Amino acid sequence: MTVYKAKDIVKQGTVSITASVVIDSFAGTVLNAKLETLLTLPVLLILIPCLMDMTGNMGCMIGSKIATYLHLGLVRPKIERSPYLEKYAVTMIVVAALSSLYLTFLAMTASYFLGLKGVEPVKILIIVLVTGVSTSVIAIIVGVVAGFVTYRYGWDPDNTTIPIVTAVCDVIGALLLISVALAVGLI
Amino acid sequence: MFKNTIRQGLLTQFVSLTIDVLAGIGLALMRGALEELPGMLIMVPAFLQMRGAIGGTLASRLSSALHVGIIEPRLKLSKELLQNIIGTLILSLVLSVLIGCLAHFMCLLFGFTSAGFLTLLLLSLIAGALSSLVITLVTVIMTIKVYQRGLDPDVIMGPIITTLGDVVSIPCLFLAALVLMAMGL
Numbered sequence: 001m002t003v004y005k006a007k008d009i010v011k012q013g014t015v016s017i018t019a020s021v022v023i024d025s026f027a028g029t030v031l032n033a034k035l036e037t038l039l040t041l042p043v044l045l046i047l048i049p050c051l052m053d054m055t056g057n058m059g060c061m062i063g064s065k066i067a068t069y070l071h072l073g074l075v076r077p078k079i080e081r082s083p084y085l086e087k088y089a090v091t092m093i094v095v096a097a098l099s100s101l102y103l104t105f106l107a108m109t110a111s112y113f114l115g116l117k118g119v120e121p122v123k124i125l126i127i128v129l130v131t132g133v134s135t136s137v138i139a140i141i142v143g144v145v146a147g148f149v150t151y152r153y154g155w156d157p158d159n160t161t162i163p164i165v166t167a168v169c170d171v172i173g174a175l176l177l178i179s180v181a182l183a184v185g186l187i
Numbered sequence: 188m189f190k191n192t193i194r195q196g197l198l199t200q201f202v203s204l205t206i207d208v209l210a211g212i213g214l215a216l217m218r219g220a221l222e223e224l225p226g227m228l229i230m231v232p233a234f235l236q237m238r239g240a241i242g243g244t245l246a247s248r249l250s251s252a253l254h255v256g257i258i259e260p261r262l263k264l265s266k267e268l269l270q271n272i273i274g275t276l277i278l279s280l281v282l283s284v285l286i287g288c289l290a291h292f293m294c295l296l297f298g299f300t301s302a303g304f305l306t307l308l309l310l311s312l313i314a315g316a317l318s319s320l321v322i323t324l325v326t327v328i329m330t331i332k333v334y335q336r337g338l339d340p341d342v343i344m345g346p347i348i349t350t351l352g353d354v355v356s357i358p359c360l361f362l363a364a365l366v367l368m369a370m371g372l
Contacts, residue, residue, distance in 0.1 A: 002266045003257050004248070009274025014281060017240045021282055024236040025289040028229035032299055035228055039218045046211035049353050052232060053207040056239065057200055057346060091189045092196070099200040106208045114215065163240055170232050 016160065020167035027052075027170040034178050037187045043111045043119045044181060047128065050103055051177060055135040055169040058096060062088075062139055063161035066147035077148040089140050093133060100132035101125075123184045131176040139169050203350045210235075213357035220364035224302040227364065230290040230311055234360065237282045237315075238352035242322045245275050246344035249330045253340065260334045268327065275323050283315025284308065306372045313363035318356045325351060 031038065031048065038044050065088060069075040074084050104125045111119045143165045150160045181187045214221075214231065221228050248271060252258040258267050287308035294301035301307065326348055333340045 002270050004252070004267050004270040004274070006270045006274035006277060009248075009271065010277050010281065013241065013244060013274070013278045017237060017244075017278070017282060018285060020240060021233045021237050021286060022289065024233040025229060025286070025293055027232040028290070029293045029297055029299075031232070032226070032228045032293070033297070035221065035225070035299075038228070039222055042215035042218055045215040045218065045221075046208065048231070049210040049214060049235060049357065050204055050207050052235065053203055053210075053350060053353055054200060056349060057203055060345060060349075061196055061199070087189065088192070091192045095193055095196040095200065098197055099204065102201055103204050103208075106204060107211070110208055110212050110215075114212065116215070162243075166239075167236060170236065174232065 016163050020163040023167035024170050027167075027174040030171065030174040030178060034187070037181075041118055041181075041187060042114070042116050043107055043124060044177065044187075046107050046110050047103070047124075047177065048174075050107070051128070051131055051135075051173050052170050054096075054099055054103060054132060055139055055173050056166040058092060058136045059139045059143065059165035059169050060162050062092060062143040063147065063165050066143050067151075067161060070147060070151045077151045079148075085144065092136055092140060096133050096136035097129065100129045103132065104128045118186075120186065123181075123186045126184050127177065127180045127186065130180045131173055134176060135169050135173045138172050139165050142168050199346050203346050206350045207353050210353035210357045213354075213361065217357070217361045217364065220361060220368065223368055224306060224310065224364055225300040226290045226294045226302050226307050227310060227360070229293050229299075230286050230307070231357075231360070233286045233289065234311070234314065235353050235356055237279070237286065238318060238322060238356045239349035241275055241278055241282070241319070242326050242348035242352050243345050245271060245323065245326050246330050246340060246348050249327065250334070250340035250344065253331070253334045258331075260331055262328065262331055272323055272327065276319055279315050279319035279323075280312070283311045283319075286315070287311030303372070306367055309372070310360070310363050310367055313366060314356070314359040317362065318352075318359040321355050321359070322348070322352055325355075 291304045
């Protein structure tokens with residue numbers, strides 16, 4: 001007998017990953033609604049996987065940190081002021097803002113080398129900064145709530161928080177990317 | 188604020204984004220396929236999410252198994268390793284079918300043009316099969332190698348696998364699209 005069974009891996013994986021894949025299909029649907037615009041402004045296509053990767057990383061860091069705080073008892077699963085969480089949230093927002101600056105630089109460089117037209121640096125910066133920072137704020141809120149709820153149910157938040165946070169962030173990220181691009185008049 | 192968290196968080200983000208921008212460039216380069224196969228863009232976020240989740244959980248299980256000693260830190264196909272690989276490949280196939288169906292269903296639900304149920308299903312299946320072979324192989328080898336070096340795969344592999352997943356998935360989707368377009372579907 002082996003400790004790992006392919007059957008169990010499939011069974012347990014199906015539940016959590018299926019949920020995240022279904023949520024993520026809505027992110028794709030939001031993008032698909034603006035397919036024609038995205039095809040004429042490929043810099044936005046470059047940003048899609050990167051923004052999702054960036055907020056996914058935020059979600060992973062926040063999700064596993066909250067799980068650790070709960071396990072260590074530094075944070076109680078209650079809605080109350082917590083110096084640890086507040087400090088961590090501010091730290092994460094700083095990381096998100098600086099990462100957004102870097103992503104703008106990367107996207108501009110990539111567009112330059114691909115010879116893409118219609119790329120306006122200031123507008124791209126606003127889109128990435130607003131989307132990156134607001135999605136990270138939402139990642140913190142969803143991460144805290146998902147961590148608290150699963151912990152109170154007696155589940156291990158290490159297993160549940162990350163897929164939930166990353167999938168929700170993808171949907172919000174897609175919505176914000178399109179909305180901010182519309183708001184600054186890029187599309 | 189936590190100075191260490193900022194430093195490590197930024198390091199993770201910068202490395203991850205520098206690699207992931209290649210996935211973005213890939214997506215920008217395949218706009219012909221996105222136009223030719225309507226509904227394909229719907230599956231992109233879900234596909235990347237699936238790849239990251241399956242690769243990440245595989246790395247995390249292997250890491251635990253290496254720490255506990257269930258799997259030896261050698262590149263040898265043991266029974267435990269085989270079960271992990273089979274489970275991962277089946278999971279990829281099941282979820283690829285689901286993603287293909289979801290993309291077509293979303294088109295119907297929101298009134299978008301769809302390349303067709305069969306086309307989207309095949310697209311997801313071919314891309315899913317290709318990318319899962321690559322990612323599973325890379326994850327197994329890298330996790331064991333990282334452990335052999337005395338590093339902790341629990342800490343390192345998560346961000347690496349999700350990022351590599353993006354960079355591998357986009358070309359696989361592109362390749363699958365090219366195959367389907369060549370077949371005239």
